Amino acid sequence: MKWYSIFILLLIVTAVVSKKAHRRKEKKHLLKDSSPEKDILDFLQDDEKDDDEKKKKHTLENDELILEKFDTDKGGYAEDPCAKHKCGPGKLCEIDEDGKAQCICVPKCPEEEDSRRKVCSNHNETWDSDCELYRMRCLCTEGLDECKVNKYKHVHIDYYGPCKDIGECSAAELEDFPRRMRDWLFNVMQEMARRDALRGPALKLEREAEKSHDRRWVNAVIWKFCDLDVHPHDR
Numbered sequence: 001m002k003w004y005s006i007f008i009l010l011l012i013v014t015a016v017v018s019k020k021a022h023r024r025k026e027k028k029h030l031l032k033d034s035s036p037e038k039d040i041l042d043f044l045q046d047d048e049k050d051d052d053e054k055k056k057k058h059t060l061e062n063d064e065l066i067l068e069k070f071d072t073d074k075g076g077y078a079e080d081p082c083a084k085h086k087c088g089p090g091k092l093c094e095i096d097e098d099g100k101a102q103c104i105c106v107p108k109c110p111e112e113e114d115s116r117r118k119v120c121s122n123h124n125e126t127w128d129s130d131c132e133l134y135r136m137r138c139l140c141t142e143g144l145d146e147c148k149v150n151k152y153k154h155v156h157i158d159y160y161g162p163c164k165d166i167g168e169c170s171a172a173e174l175e176d177f178p179r180r181m182r183d184w185l186f187n188v189m190q191e192m193a194r195r196d197a198l199r200g201p202a203l204k205l206e207r208e209a210e211k212s213h214d215r216r217w218v219n220a221v222i223w224k225f226c227d228l229d230v231h232p233h234d235r
Helices: 002-033 036-069 130-141 150-154 171-194 200-211 213-228
Strands: 091-095 101-105 119-121 157-160
Touching: 101 130, 119 130, 130 150, 171 200, 171 213, 200 213
Parallel strands: none
Antiparallel strands: 091 101, 119 157
16 A cells, blocks of 8 residues: 555656646747747748739839830830930930930039039130030030020030139240240151151151251141141132
8 A cells, every 4th residue: 555655646746747847848939939030030031021022013013114115016125216326425315206316405414513523615714514515515506595605616625623814925935935836846746657647748757857957847837737738728
């Protein structure tokens, strides 16, 4: 009877211990399910679902764009007419009513606040940007009402930055100008010969100038005048 009681007691203790162990395991599992790692995993899964939805939406939008570009008359996809249509400075490409590309003057240039964007024209006038200068040239070339002065048909950038004050030349500078001009012309002719850009009589003039100091200025002036008088109306 004594051993029987001990056996029953052991069974009860084993059952209690087993039940407590099961509860600890279940509690641990619940804690694991609510851990930060699980929260992150759930977040990533939700994010993947959002990405999938965005991809589907993007695909649908692309399909709509492709359908819009489909040319039923030609049985293919229509190419943007402006894709290969080049326009010069101060102009941009626009598609007309017939679906053809055409260059028009820039309607409006962006406002520039940075003084480094300013340019100086060949008329010694400061422009807010190169866009403004080229836009005005386009307007005048096209004969549009917005053209301020007709001389802007041939306006171009002289240098970047605001125009500088051009001071009066001194008497000594004016007196020395012919010599400086002759030297400059000879240097240009010499450099062109070095680049193998002179032919025939021009090359002969350069070689004579190289050999004789007395001929260098004269030949340089002759070469330049001949270079300028290439058309009948120039003579």
